[in-house]
Amino acid sequence: MKKRVTLTFPRRTIQMPVTYRLAKDFNVAANIIRAQVAPNQVGKVVVELSGDIDQLDAALDWLRSQDVGVSLANREILIDEDSCVHCGLCTGVCPTEALTLDPKTFMLNFTRSRCIVCEQCVPTCPVEAISTNF
Structure with a gap:
C-alpha cells in the first residue's frame, strides 16, 4: 500500500534520520517528493510511503510520538481544459511523465495515476x- 503524507518537523527533531528509521524499524520505503529542511527551522517533507498497511500505520504512529506532524496528502492536480493552450511547458518539468503531449494532435494528456502531486507544473x-x- 502507498500513502502520501506531509511531515512537519519541529526544530528539535530536524536531525532525526527518519527515512533510515522507517526502512529499518518498520520496513517502509520512503520516496521523498519535496523537502524544505534547514537547521534551526521547522522542516516540511512531502513523502510517499510504501509498505504493508499495518507497518505504515505503525510508522505514522511512531512519527507522531516523535512530535512530527503527520497529515495525509489528499490533494490532486487539476487542469482547466478551457484555459489550457496545450503549449507543453508542463510536460518538461513533470518527473513522472503524468503530463504528455499527444504526438499526433499535440493535445495535453494527463495520466492522474502517474501524478505524484509534486506541483512543479x-x-x-x-x-x-x-x-x-485543497
Whole structure:
C-alpha cells in the first residue's frame, strides 16, 4: 500500500534520520517528493510511503510520538481544459511523465495515476490552467 503524507518537523527533531528509521524499524520505503529542511527551522517533507498497511500505520504512529506532524496528502492536480493552450511547458518539468503531449494532435494528456502531486507544473503553466485542490 502507498500513502502520501506531509511531515512537519519541529526544530528539535530536524536531525532525526527518519527515512533510515522507517526502512529499518518498520520496513517502509520512503520516496521523498519535496523537502524544505534547514537547521534551526521547522522542516516540511512531502513523502510517499510504501509498505504493508499495518507497518505504515505503525510508522505514522511512531512519527507522531516523535512530535512530527503527520497529515495525509489528499490533494490532486487539476487542469482547466478551457484555459489550457496545450503549449507543453508542463510536460518538461513533470518527473513522472503524468503530463504528455499527444504526438499526433499535440493535445495535453494527463495520466492522474502517474501524478505524484509534486506541483512543479503549477508555476510552469503560463496561463495558470493548472492548480491543486485543497
